[in-house]
Amino acid sequence: MSSPQAVGDLVSQPYKYGFVTDIETEKIAKGLSEDVVRLISSKKQEPAFLLEFRLRAYRQWLQMQEPDWATLGYPPIDYQDIIYYAAPKQQAKKASLDEVDPKLLETFDKLGIPLSEQKRLSNVAVDAVFDSVSIATTYKEKLAEHGVIFCSISEAVKEHPELIERYLGTVVPSNDNYFAALNSAVFSDGSFVFIPKGVECPMELSTYFRINSGDTGQFERTLIVAEEGASVSYLEGCTAPMFDTNQLHAAVVELVVLDDASIKYSTVQNWYAGDENGVGGIYNFVTKRGQCRGDRSRISWTQVETGSSITWKYPSCVLQGADSVGEFYSVALTNNRQQADTGTKMIHVGPRTRSTIVSKGISAGRSANSYRGLVQIGPKAVGARNYSQCDSMLIGDRAAANTYPYIRSQQPQAAVEHEASTCRISEDQLFYLQSRGIGLEEAVSMMVSGFCRDVFNQLPMEFAAEADKLLALKLEGSVG
Amino acid sequence: MIRSDAPVLLEIRDLQARVEDKAILKGVNLTVRAGEIHAVMGRNGSGKSTLSKVLAGHPAYTVTGGSVTYRGENLLDMEPERRARIGVFLGFQYPVEIPGVSNLEFLRVATNARRAEQGDEELDTFAFEDLVRERLQVVQMDPAFLDRSVNEGFSGGEKKRNEILQMALLEPLVAILDETDSGLDIDALRIVAGGVNQLASPDNATLLITHYQRLLDAITPDYVHVMAAGRILRTGGKELALELEQRGYDWVDEELAALEAAAGRQPAEVA
Numbered sequence: 001m002s003s004p005q006a007v008g009d010l011v012s013q014p015y016k017y018g019f020v021t022d023i024e025t026e027k028i029a030k031g032l033s034e035d036v037v038r039l040i041s042s043k044k045q046e047p048a049f050l051l052e053f054r055l056r057a058y059r060q061w062l063q064m065q066e067p068d069w070a071t072l073g074y075p076p077i078d079y080q081d082i083i084y085y086a087a088p089k090q091q092a093k094k095a096s097l098d099e100v101d102p103k104l105l106e107t108f109d110k111l112g113i114p115l116s117e118q119k120r121l122s123n124v125a126v127d128a129v130f131d132s133v134s135i136a137t138t139y140k141e142k143l144a145e146h147g148v149i150f151c152s153i154s155e156a157v158k159e160h161p162e163l164i165e166r167y168l169g170t171v172v173p174s175n176d177n178y179f180a181a182l183n184s185a186v187f188s189d190g191s192f193v194f195i196p197k198g199v200e201c202p203m204e205l206s207t208y209f210r211i212n213s214g215d216t217g218q219f220e221r222t223l224i225v226a227e228e229g230a231s232v233s234y235l236e237g238c239t240a241p242m243f244d245t246n247q248l249h250a251a252v253v254e255l256v257v258l259d260d261a262s263i264k265y266s267t268v269q270n271w272y273a274g275d276e277n278g279v280g281g282i283y284n285f286v287t288k289r290g291q292c293r294g295d296r297s298r299i300s301w302t303q304v305e306t307g308s309s310i311t312w313k314y315p316s317c318v319l320q321g322a323d324s325v326g327e328f329y330s331v332a333l334t335n336n337r338q339q340a341d342t343g344t345k346m347i348h349v350g351p352r353t354r355s356t357i358v359s360k361g362i363s364a365g366r367s368a369n370s371y372r373g374l375v376q377i378g379p380k381a382v383g384a385r386n387y388s389q390c391d392s393m394l395i396g397d398r399a400a401a402n403t404y405p406y407i408r409s410q411q412p413q414a415a416v417e418h419e420a421s422t423c424r425i426s427e428d429q430l431f432y433l434q435s436r437g438i439g440l441e442e443a444v445s446m447m448v449s450g451f452c453r454d455v456f457n458q459l460p461m462e463f464a465a466e467a468d469k470l471l472a473l474k475l476e477g478s479v480g
Numbered sequence: 481m482i483r484s485d486a487p488v489l490l491e492i493r494d495l496q497a498r499v500e501d502k503a504i505l506k507g508v509n510l511t512v513r514a515g516e517i518h519a520v521m522g523r524n525g526s527g528k529s530t531l532s533k534v535l536a537g538h539p540a541y542t543v544t545g546g547s548v549t550y551r552g553e554n555l556l557d558m559e560p561e562r563r564a565r566i567g568v569f570l571g572f573q574y575p576v577e578i579p580g581v582s583n584l585e586f587l588r589v590a591t592n593a594r595r596a597e598q599g600d601e602e603l604d605t606f607a608f609e610d611l612v613r614e615r616l617q618v619v620q621m622d623p624a625f626l627d628r629s630v631n632e633g634f635s636g637g638e639k640k641r642n643e644i645l646q647m648a649l650l651e652p653l654v655a656i657l658d659e660t661d662s663g664l665d666i667d668a669l670r671i672v673a674g675g676v677n678q679l680a681s682p683d684n685a686t687l688l689i690t691h692y693q694r695l696l697d698a699i700t701p702d703y704v705h706v707m708a709a710g711r712i713l714r715t716g717g718k719e720l721a722l723e724l725e726q727r728g729y730d731w732v733d734e735e736l737a738a739l740e741a742a743a744g745r746q747p748a749e750v751a
Contacts, residue, residue, distance in 0.1 A: 423579055423580075426576070427539065427540070428576045429576050429577075429578050431538055431539065431560065432572065432575070432576045432578065432630075433578070433586070434537075434559070434560040434561045434564070435536050435537075435560050435561075435563075435564050435569075435570050435572075436561075436564055436586070436590035436593070436646065436650070437561050437564035437565040437590050437593035437594055437597075437650070438561060438586075438589055438590060438593060439559075439561050440561070442589070446581050446585075446586070446589070447578060447580060447581055449580075450578075450579070450580025450581040450582070450629070451579075451580045453580065
């Protein structure tokens with residue numbers, strides 16, 4: 001009755017989102033070229049400015065080099081071996097949910113995201129994105145009564161082109177980095193949120209991303225704008241089927257807050273992570289950035305990253321407005337052969353800006369988990385303050401954790417604090433809890449929860465409990 | 481207290497166990513009845529600590545022979561958490577620290593696990609807080625310890641008192657205390673011993689694993705067993721402990737060697 005065996009038997013829960021939905025899907029041929037970019041734009045019936053945006057990005061991408069400075073290893077990606085457009089074959093976005101293909105509704109039901117009128121969560125509006133195409137958005141009319149726009153980007157391009165033209169690409173310019181350029185050229189869909197002046201969005205907004213097709217790249221684009229005095233809490237969830245090839249997911253998220261506005265952006269990421277030997281799994285290469293343009297504005301990123309074969313993202317804040325605040329709370333879990341190089345950038349531009357970074361990395365199996373963070377204090381950021389705390393938890397003796405904090409300050413009247421710690425879940429600790437009547441699964445969960453408490457407390461209430469459970473599930477066979 | 485008609489709580493027969501490749505227990509025999517206090521003494525390496533870990537079900541140890549029944553049931557077949565829930569308690573020699581897990585929450589979950597097993601109602605946070613504050617008095621611990629992480633930053637004495645506090649909450653039937661006195665100053669020892677005595681009853685039993693006589697000044701044992709080379713060599717009353725204190729352990733080695741020779745084998749190494 002040895003510990004590794006007991007733990008191995010423990011939660012042999014297979015990734016329960018690994019199914020594929022059998023539905024007619026329209027796909028274009030593999031490969032990327034200017035023609036493919038034009039094809040995507042025409043399929044989506046986009047206005048000229050957007051086609052221009054895409055083409056410019058594509059040409060920039062051709063001039064750029066794929067970055068290789070992260071602590072990540074993966075075989076070279078063949079960008080011509082990817083399908084850049086796949087969509088379920090229902091035609092235009094349906095006016096009512098009754099017209100959506102029932103198989104799609106069933107898929108989201110199975111994922112725990114009921115969309116139908118009777119079953120949906122009453123205080124959360126959901127935009128369901130299937131293979132990068134938004135298939136349904138709930139509560140749109142109710143939100144519209146408050147002046148809140150919550151719809152897919154594709155729809156926003158048609159209904160509110162002036163807003164898209166004003167804000168798209170202003171936080172993450174297309175040439176910002178290799179994957180942002182690629183995304184800007186071929187993005188298919190994602191969510192658009194606009195909260196007008198003075199409005200506190202009356203519901204939680206969430207987008208649920210579901211990848212279904214293999215061989216495709218997924219390039220979502222999300223844009224959230226909160227005008228003066230507005231506020232919104234937004235949650236992003238993601239899952240994907242189990243394929244034995246890797247799939248590239250290169251998304252871009254842009255947030256803009258004006259004076260006294262705030263956006264809380266939470267992510268629970270559970271993309272398929274590959275099997276225990278690291279075969280298959282999503283490459284999650286994402287650029288997320290928020291601009292605190294207004295004075296006293298606030299952006300808060302909370303992420304629970306448990307999936308993906310490789311997670312590579314640095315949700316960041318540019319703190320331009322005076323007294324603006326940026327926050328980053330993260331739990332990144334890697335198990336088996338997963339890899340993560342993640343963290344944040346807090347760029348202090350305006351005076352008295354404040355940032356808080358709390359990063360918890362949990363490494364199990366033979367995974368590698370790196371925190372990479374930048375705190376940059378510009379010359380005008382008088383009285384700026386930053387607090388960073390990076391903690392690593394190692395489970396077993398084959399996992400790795402790295403921390404790369406960068407601090408660049410050009411302002412002597414600023415305070416930057418950094419703390420870091422490392423700990424392990426040892427067999428002795430687990431046995432101690434077991435010897436008090438606490439089962440192994442609960443023991444691991446208690447220890448991991450304790451470790452993640454500061455971050456989970458930041459999640460919207462509905463999701464904090466889910467996050468606890470998700471983490472416990474992901475740690476299958478990790479001890480011993 | 482010894483009563484010949486008291487029910488047998490723990491029956492250990494010819495128990496053998498190893499850790500990795502090394503055989504440590506080589507045939508331990510021991511019977512513990514309700515109401516009794518047993519002391520197990522011996523040198524480092526005699527197998528005393530191993531015995532306690534094997535009884536608790538520590539995964540690093542493999543049983544290679546013999547049996548252990550607890551109230552008639554086969555204990556060795558059970559997972560550690562089940563053993564704990566049905567009333568077998570191990571007080572650790574070196575209680576481990578568990579940062580991030582609140583002491584209060586840990587005690588509550590453990591207490592409720594035991595209560596559930598016994599068919600008692602589980603306690604919510606408030607009811608439990610009342611219970612724990614009452615039990616804190618058994619070990620004279622400050623309530624502030626409840627808000628800290630389990631054993632984190634606790635001194636040796638505080639850790640041992642936290643063990644006895646758990647005993648007070650879980651109300652085990654067989655409490656195995658592994659060198660509970662090690663690292664304690666006189667005052668802490670007095671408190672710990674006081675706690676053990678307070679919790680001892682005609683219905684439960686205590687197994688004290690110790691090096692030193694001084695704990696047995698404070699807790700009077702009914703039986704004293706001397707362990708060497710993975711076996712119980714001799715059993716006596718509390719005078720045996722005094723004898724060990726005076727003579728040391730060398731005579732134990734001599735006796736062991738004589739026994740081995742009589743059995744026609746090389747003297748076993750006392751590691």
